[in-house]
Amino acid sequence: MEKRKDYLRLERSAERRKAAVKTVTYVFLTIWAILVLFPFYWMLLTSVKSYSAYSSEYIPAFFTLNPTIENYIHAFTAVPLGGYFINTMIFTLVTTALMLVVTVLAAFAFSRLNFKGKDLAFTAFLALMMIPSELVVITNFVTITNWDLRNTFAGLILPSVTSVFYIYLLKENFAQIPDELYYAAKVDGTSDLKYLLKVMVPICRPTIVTITILKVIECWNSYVWPRLITDDEAYFLVSNGIQSIRENGFGRENIPAMMAAVVVISIPLILLFLIFRNKIMAGVARGGTKG
Amino acid sequence: MEQNNRKGWLYLLPAMLFLGFFLVYPLVDVFIYSFEEGYNSASQTYFGIGLYNYNYVLHDPYFLQALKNTFILVAITVPVSTGIALLISVGLASIKPLRNLYQTVYFLPYVTNTLAVGLVFMILFKKTAYTDGLANLIINWFGGESVDFIDGPYWAKMFVLCFYTVWAVMPFKILVLTSALASVKQDYYNAAKVDGTSKLRIFTKITLPMISPTLFYLIITGFIGAFKAYSDAVALFGTNLNAAQMNTIVGYVYDMLYGNSGGYPSYASAAAIILFAIVLTITCINLLVSRKHVHYA
Numbered sequence: 001m002e003k004r005k006d007y008l009r010l011e012r013s014a015e016r017r018k019a020a021v022k023t024v025t026y027v028f029l030t031i032w033a034i035l036v037l038f039p040f041y042w043m044l045l046t047s048v049k050s051y052s053a054y055s056s057e058y059i060p061a062f063f064t065l066n067p068t069i070e071n072y073i074h075a076f077t078a079v080p081l082g083g084y085f086i087n088t089m090i091f092t093l094v095t096t097a098l099m100l101v102v103t104v105l106a107a108f109a110f111s112r113l114n115f116k117g118k119d120l121a122f123t124a125f126l127a128l129m130m131i132p133s134e135l136v137v138i139t140n141f142v143t144i145t146n147w148d149l150r151n152t153f154a155g156l157i158l159p160s161v162t163s164v165f166y167i168y169l170l171k172e173n174f175a176q177i178p179d180e181l182y183y184a185a186k187v188d189g190t191s192d193l194k195y196l197l198k199v200m201v202p203i204c205r206p207t208i209v210t211i212t213i214l215k216v217i218e219c220w221n222s223y224v225w226p227r228l229i230t231d232d233e234a235y236f237l238v239s240n241g242i243q244s245i246r247e248n249g250f251g252r253e254n255i256p257a258m259m260a261a262v263v264v265i266s267i268p269l270i271l272l273f274l275i276f277r278n279k280i281m282a283g284v285a286r287g288g289t290k291g
Numbered sequence: 292m293e294q295n296n297r298k299g300w301l302y303l304l305p306a307m308l309f310l311g312f313f314l315v316y317p318l319v320d321v322f323i324y325s326f327e328e329g330y331n332s333a334s335q336t337y338f339g340i341g342l343y344n345y346n347y348v349l350h351d352p353y354f355l356q357a358l359k360n361t362f363i364l365v366a367i368t369v370p371v372s373t374g375i376a377l378l379i380s381v382g383l384a385s386i387k388p389l390r391n392l393y394q395t396v397y398f399l400p401y402v403t404n405t406l407a408v409g410l411v412f413m414i415l416f417k418k419t420a421y422t423d424g425l426a427n428l429i430i431n432w433f434g435g436e437s438v439d440f441i442d443g444p445y446w447a448k449m450f451v452l453c454f455y456t457v458w459a460v461m462p463f464k465i466l467v468l469t470s471a472l473a474s475v476k477q478d479y480y481n482a483a484k485v486d487g488t489s490k491l492r493i494f495t496k497i498t499l500p501m502i503s504p505t506l507f508y509l510i511i512t513g514f515i516g517a518f519k520a521y522s523d524a525v526a527l528f529g530t531n532l533n534a535a536q537m538n539t540i541v542g543y544v545y546d547m548l549y550g551n552s553g554g555y556p557s558y559a560s561a562a563a564i565i566l567f568a569i570v571l572t573i574t575c576i577n578l579l580v581s582r583k584h585v586h587y588a
Contacts, residue, residue, distance in 0.1 A: 025382045026389075032379055033396045035458070039411045040399070042425070046414070055421050059428060106306035115299025128310060131318055134519060134541055135567055138324065138548055138559050139317030162309040192298065221404045223522050228549050239406040239522075246410055247529060255414055262407040273402040281398060284463065285470050 043266075047071050047259040054256050071260035080233065081261055084241030091156055091226075091237055092219040098161045099215050100208070106167045108196050111174035112182065122171075129164045141228050151232040160225060166211040169286070173207040174200055210283035213276055220269055238265045325560035337557075344561035353546075354562060357538040363449060364456065364539070365517040372457045373509055376464035381494070383465070384472045394469065401462035409526020412455045416440035416527075441528065448528065448537055456523050460516060464509050471505035472498070500586040507581045511574055518570050521545070540566045 046054065048067035075081050109115075110122055140159045149155030177200060185195045201208065223239035230236060236244065245261055273280055325344055327337040348354050379397070383390055400408070416426045418439040427437040440447045475498060483493045499506075521541040524532055532538035533546065540562065547559035 022386070025385055029379065029382050029386070029393055032375075033393055036396055036399060036461075039408055039415065039458075042415060043408075043411045058422050060422060060425050102305045102309060105302045109299050109302035113295060113299040113302060115296045118299060121303065125306075125310075128314055131314060132515075132519065132567060132570070134544060135321055135563050136314055136317035138544070138556050138563060139320040140313055141548055142320075142556055143312070143317070158309075159313040162306060162313070164310070164314075167306060217402055221406075223406055223525070224545065228545065239404060242404070242406045242410060243525065243530065258410060259414070262410055265407045266403055269402045269404070270399070273399070277395060277398075280402070281394075281466055284401065285466050 040266075043259045043262050046256050047263045049256050051254055051256050071256045072264070074254075074257045075260040075264060078257065079241070079245050079261070080236075081241065081245075081264060083234065084236050084238045085264075087235060088220060088237045090153060092216055094153070095157050095160050095219050096212055096215045098157065099163060099166065100212065102162055103166045103170055103211065104196070104201065104208075107170035107174050108192075108200065110167070110171045112196075112200070113192070125164055125167065129168070137225065137228070140225075144229055149229075151230050151235050153235070155229050156226055156235070156237075160219065160222065163211075163215065166215070169211060170204065170207055173204045177203055206279070209276075210279055210286075213272065213280055214283055216272065217269060217280075241265075321560045321563060324557050325564050327557055329557075344557045345565070348558055348561045348565065351558075353533050353538060354540075354543050356533075356536060357540050357543040360449070360452075360537060361518060361520065361539045364453060364520055365514060367453045368456045368460070368517050369510065369513040371453070372460050372464060373506070373513060375457070376461055376468055376509070377506070379461075379465050380468035380472055381498070383469055394465075397465050398462045400459055401466075405459060405522045406526045408459075409455060409523060412451065412458075413441055413527050416451050418443070442535075445536060448535065451527055452520075452524055452537065455527060456517065456520060459523060460513065464513070467505060467509060468502065471502040475501045503585045507577070507585045511577050514573050514577065515570055518566065518573070540569075 045062075045064060048069070048071070049064050050066070050068045050070060053064070053066070106125075110118065110125075144150060144155045144159065147155075149158070181199060182195065185199060190198075221239065222237065223243075226235075226237045226240050227243070230240065233244065242261060242265060245258060326340050326342070328341050328343040329338040383393060386393075415424060417424050418427055418437055418441070423431070423437045424440075426440060431437065438444070438447045440451045479497050479501070480493065483497060488496075519541050520539045524537050524539055524542060528535040528537045532542045538546070544559045544562045544566070547555045547562060
């Protein structure tokens with residue numbers, strides 16, 4: 001009898017310990033989740049406070065009972081936020097489209113075609129992956145300036161197009177398609193280009209979608225190159241726009257209006273993320289950087 | 292396969308043009324710039340070839356400040372972010388309910404605009420005439436004194452920069468570590484359980500060795516990423532980083548190129564090459580260390 005009681009007690013204490021560990025885990029994870037979400041909550045909250053309410057709060061309030069959209073109206077009228085938005089859209093779409101064309105063609109050459117010097121070229125491409133963009137941005141700045149492309153979309157887009165890593169990723173994927181398909185298509189008299197577009201691209205759609213999304217994120221957030229190459233507000237992208245809003249936008253102190261602009265800028269990518277959550281996370285786990 | 296030389300190169304042509312103009316040529320050119328003394332960007336002339344640019348950069352107080360800032364940033368954020376990410380991923384792996392939700396939330400900072408969210412951080416930490424800001428409110432709750440984190444003392448500014456950097460790099464690390472943890476074979480854990488191994492021992496003897504390649508990959512990319520810090524600092528302290536004493540090496544390069552003190556591509560090139568040399572050295576040291584400690588299955 002004595003012994004059995006002992007076991008029961010042991011079991012109970014083990015269970016209690018397990019529950020304690022679980023609780024600590026959840027508390028810890030929740031704290032981090034709050035730390036992640038809080039800035040988003042704060043920007044939303046501040047963006048719906050009226051300017052007068054915000055500036056009269058010496059101790060910031062954690063909620064508001066009188067939400068207003070005046071800041072959003074202000075954000076689109078007092079500064080050219082709409083223009084920044086359209087610029088970023090054009091920049092993102094054109095850069096991503098060009099990147100796709102270049103990447104698909106190069107990946108096709110490396111995976112499907114056979115030509116002299118292919119291995120050497122591929123090794124050279126791989127070596128290029130190691131070059132940090134900080135090293136080449138200096139000459140690119142001089143090149144674009146010499147070509148008179150400052151404050152143009154061409155100047156923004158051209159140096160941002162290629163990503164060696166995406167070529168590599170897609171080439172690996174293309175290489176998995178069985179050769180038989182290619183020979184069958186050849187027998188039917190299909191041209192290489194048609195085979196690429198009608199067979200290879202559809203088969204590898206998941207990878208193509210992934211690199212498209214990663215490139216869109218990269219373009220939407222790019223700051224350094226656009227900052228160097230544009231000083232005319234008409235060509236600002238959202239990142240530069242937000243910086244210029246901060247430095248001389250609504251009058252330095254109109255923080256609610258700034259936050260409204262920040263919300264507007266953040267929404268497209270967050271929506272994209274919520275729609276393509278699994279694709280984006282799988283893609284980043286496979287080949288993202290930013291760390 | 293048939294040989295088709297012209298066609299192969301034709302398909303490669305667009306990629307080669309882009310890479311040639313904007314990656315290969317600049318790479319060569321940046322070295323040339325860095326050795327051309329007294330280069331004038333207007334007339335495109337220079338006096339001679341030598342190490343003067345490096346000498347100048349290494350004696351520039353702004354560069355030394357940037358160097359110091361970058362090293363402090365790296366030394367703090369890489370261990371802190373990797374450590375917390377490891378804790379979080381292990382925590383995530385041990386729970387079932389809500390796991391997906393947590394994972395989604397944790398990934399959010401990855402898809403946000405650095406400049407935009409940096410502005411929110413600035414507001415949370417900034418002390419102005421009207422309000423001490425939220426961070427100071429919390430400090431006051433615990434009986435502390437208000438500090439201006441954005442325009443105040445050096446350590447306070449460095450703290451915010453590190454805090455924001457960790458916040459921003461976390462999603463990538465958590466994601467990669469979570470998938471590494473998920474790929475450890477369940478058999479090992481079951482075997483350990485049968486032997487009655489303690490949890491701590493399971494973690495140090497099975498989990499850590501199995502994910503050590505991933506951990507090591509994260510440390511290397513973490514070092515490289517932190518050495519190139521720039522936009523985070525701009526987001527918090529504005530574009531005039533030299534005045535805020537918060538410049539980074541990359542910031543110094545860009546300022547030299549263009550900006551308030553700008554127009555000196557030679558100095559910018561020399562600084563960029565110094566940065567590249569530092570990163571390369573640290574990566575090599577990492578590789579050497581890892582040979583001893585990383586377990587490749």
